[in-house]
Amino acid sequence: MNRFVKVAETVEFSTRRSMRVTIENVDIALFAVDGQFHAVQNDCPHQHFSSLHDGILNGREITCPMHGWTFDLASGQATVGGGKLKRYAVKVVGDDILVEAPSDEPDWVKK
Numbered sequence: 001m002n003r004f005v006k007v008a009e010t011v012e013f014s015t016r017r018s019m020r021v022t023i024e025n026v027d028i029a030l031f032a033v034d035g036q037f038h039a040v041q042n043d044c045p046h047q048h049f050s051s052l053h054d055g056i057l058n059g060r061e062i063t064c065p066m067h068g069w070t071f072d073l074a075s076g077q078a079t080v081g082g083g084k085l086k087r088y089a090v091k092v093v094g095d096d097i098l099v100e101a102p103s104d105e106p107d108w109v110k111k
């Protein structure tokens with residue numbers, strides 16, 4: 001069963017469309033598109049810069065600010081360049097935005 005972690009509140013997206021969040025040392029880019037939230041790995045598959053949260057958002061597509069590779073946030077699939085972004089499920093509970101944790105167990109459980 002997936003764990004979800006609160007990363008932000010919906011009010012934080014009243015003036016922005018993207019945010020960098022970290023869950024247990026995993027860097028994640030969170031985007032708001034037409035009232036829906038999408039969470040993907042923040043590091044670009046091209047040269048692994050963790051800057052997709054600073055990319056150019058055009059509809060559901062995010063363009064990496066480094067060299068222009070582009071990805072569909074709904075599938076994670078590249079539309080320019082190559083590779084695929086790992087996606088994380090997002091839930092909104094009240095005013096809270098929760099993102100699927102990258103692993104089944106929190107760090108403090110792991111040995």
Ligand code: FES
Binds near residue numbers: 044045049067068069
């Ligand atoms: S690092 Fe993203 S396109 Fe090169």
